[in-house]
Amino acid sequence: MPAACLEGLPLLEPSPSGWVDVALSDLDALLVDHAYCELKAASTAVSLVVRFADRPALVTDMTALAREEMKHFDRVHALVRRRGRTLGRIHGDRYVKKLRERSTSSLLDALILGAFIEARSCERFRLLARAPLPEELAGFYRELASAEARHHELFLDHAAAEVGSAASGSRRREMAEIEARIVRELPLEPRIH
Numbered sequence: 001m002p003a004a005c006l007e008g009l010p011l012l013e014p015s016p017s018g019w020v021d022v023a024l025s026d027l028d029a030l031l032v033d034h035a036y037c038e039l040k041a042a043s044t045a046v047s048l049v050v051r052f053a054d055r056p057a058l059v060t061d062m063t064a065l066a067r068e069e070m071k072h073f074d075r076v077h078a079l080v081r082r083r084g085r086t087l088g089r090i091h092g093d094r095y096v097k098k099l100r101e102r103s104t105s106s107l108l109d110a111l112i113l114g115a116f117i118e119a120r121s122c123e124r125f126r127l128l129a130r131a132p133l134p135e136e137l138a139g140f141y142r143e144l145a146s147a148e149a150r151h152h153e154l155f156l157d158h159a160a161a162e163v164g165s166a167a168s169g170s171r172r173r174e175m176a177e178i179e180a181r182i183v184r185e186l187p188l189e190p191r192i193h
Ligand SMILES: [Fe+2]
Pocket: 038, 041, 068, 069, 072, 147
C-alpha cells in the first residue's frame, strides 16, 4: 500500500508503482546513487551555512545536518564497498535539477526544496524498507526513513521561521504540485530520485 508511505509528508503523490521493482533490479546502482544523495545532502547543508552565515539557528542546524548526512554517506559507502563496488563517477540528479529550475535563489526556496528532497527520499526509503530485501538492508532503510522525515520537518520549520507559516505553507503547496509532476514524468531508474 504505497500511499501509506506518504504519511506525514508534504508529497501529493506516491512514487509511480514499479519504482521499487526497478530499484531492486540493480541494487548496486541504487546504492551508489544513494551514497551520492547523502553526500549531496551534506554538501547542500554546508552551502546553506556559507550562504546564510548571518542566521545562527540555521547555521547550527545545518552544521548538525551536514555531519549526520556524512555519517549516512559513510554507511552507504561501506555497503557499496562490501559489495565489491566503488562509487565511480557522480551522475547528475535530474529530479533535483528540475526542482531547482522551478525555484529561486532565496533562502525560503532553498529550504522548501530541501524539505521536498528529504520528503521524497523518506517515501522511497519507506518503500525500500517494505521491499523484499535482506533484513540488514530493510532495517537500514527503516532507520534512514525516519531520519529523512525528521530532516524534512527541520527544513519546513526553518522556512516557517523565515517568512511565517502562512507564506511558507503557500510556497510548500506550490512546490508540492511541481514536485508531483516531476516525479510522474521522470523515467523509472534504479536511483533514489
Ligand atoms: Fe541522509
